[in-house]
Amino acid sequence: MPRIICVAGARPNFMKVKPVMDALEARGAEVVLVHTGQHYDAAMNDVFFRDLGLRPPDRHLGTGSGTHAEQTARVMTAFEPVVGELAPAAVVVVGDVTSTLACALVAAKAGVPVGHVEAGLRSRDWSMPEEVNRVVTDRLSDLLFAPSPDAVGNLRAEGYHDDQIHLAGNVMIDTLYANLERALASDALHRHGLTDGGYALATLHRPANVDDTGMLSGLLRALGEVARRLTVVLPVHPRTAVRLEQVGLPGGIRLVPPAGYLDFIALQASARLVLTDSGGVQEETTALGVPCLTLRDSTERPITLTDGTNVLVGRDPDRIVATAARVLADPPLKRSPALWDGHAGARIADALLAHLAAPVRPRPTDARGVLTVALQ
Structure with a gap:
């Protein structure tokens, strides 16, 4: 079974990566958890790992704080030799923090398939650093795991191929239901x-x-x-x-x-x-x-x-x-979006492993995604 690196850099990532790791390991994949250290407060990190039952990271890059450029550079510099050493079959990144973008960029340059969990989310507010991270990470990714139909619509409108896009559901809700x-x-x-x-x-x-x-x-x-x-x-x-x-x-x-x-x-x-x-x-x-x-x-x-x-x-x-x-x-009525059912991690693991088992296909080369979003 393949070796897959799962990346977490900040506390919101921990809740998103746990269901994916669990599902991959249940299917026999070798999962390497890399914590970039973007959020580095030990006390606040430790309580999240303990609450979630998340095992200690296999690699801790300890990159720490800094400007966006400094953090991106530190994560890339620290992550690149890990990718070179482990030669993973794929790298999974989650969310929209600086570590997400930095690790996706390293993997893409190394020719390693990238899977992005929470792909396709768009605020269209370019003053938000997270929006830049989301758009560029999607552009670098081979597999785009969308949490909701609107995210799928965004990706299709930006020119991504249907075989890249997977409506997986929301991994945050997997973690919520598992711990409620x-x-x-x-x-x-x-x-x-x-x-x-x-x-x-x-x-x-x-x-x-x-x-x-x-x-x-x-x-x-x-x-x-x-x-x-x-x-x-x-x-x-x-x-x-x-x-x-x-x-x-x-x-x-x-x-x-x-x-x-x-x-x-x-x-x-x-x-x-x-x-x-x-x-x-x-x-x-x-x-x-x-x-x-x-x-x-x-x-x-x-x-x-x-x-x-x-x-x-x-x-x-x-x-x-x-x-x-x-x-x-007058509180609103409770409504539940489709596929926010606690099984998003399983759908992501199945799609990723199926992709890795399929014959190698060339990466899409068009740049319509970036051009379309930039004009919105």
Whole structure:
């Protein structure tokens, strides 16, 4: 059976790579887990590995922080000799972080087939580094594992071949369902003095929201208004903590330490409302049936708007407060997108192994994907 490298670089990657690894290993493949170290805080990483039952990485590249260019270069420099040494049959990358792009680029230059999990997601907001990462990673990949029909539509519109595209479903939801019972048994609510349905949960971490003190002040003001109706719980992301000291915190917002995976799922599941700028939280709240307001001007996960419980509310404080009041009074019905069923990892493993077992075919050479997206 083939040797396959699975790459994780940041905490959102851990939840996405675990179902793929499990499914590949269940089918007899040799899986090498490479952790690039893009997120390098040992305490925060360790709790996610423990919560998910994810085995320690086979290789830890320890690349650390830096500018986007510095991180990309460090990951590429560290990953290239690993690919040369292990000679994998394929490299699987997940999501849209810097490590995803860097490792896909190394593998593609080495002539190793690349599989991209969460392919085809598009916000069409080129100010987001993640959007650049998504588009370029897809262009480099041989296999494109899309989580939803809209992602398939994006890939087809950009000129990708049908035999590259696989509607696999959402691996984040695989991990959510596999751990939901344990998460609901967590004592997170008790530890924070919360009751089921008695609070709103908020997360803020995107640079566009927290690096601009004026923008952050406005968002916090909106959260403060929501807190007049019910307590707002805000796990403090390291990026945000520094900014909070600069702008101050309205009353009614309760800061809590960063949560591990199980505790955070527990906090989401029992919240009456979630306000977030996270892509993954948009998906998890949809699966959990919890109303979600996305504090961004665009989303790469529109299926959570049409088939889920998410509302794209933007970043205007007055609009956020008004929409929160409306949703609290009339919550959306729970809806479940197709193939968000806990079996995405299995579909990905089957498609990847079938591809590796098939006769070698030339890589597509057209560049329509990049040209089409660039013009949108």
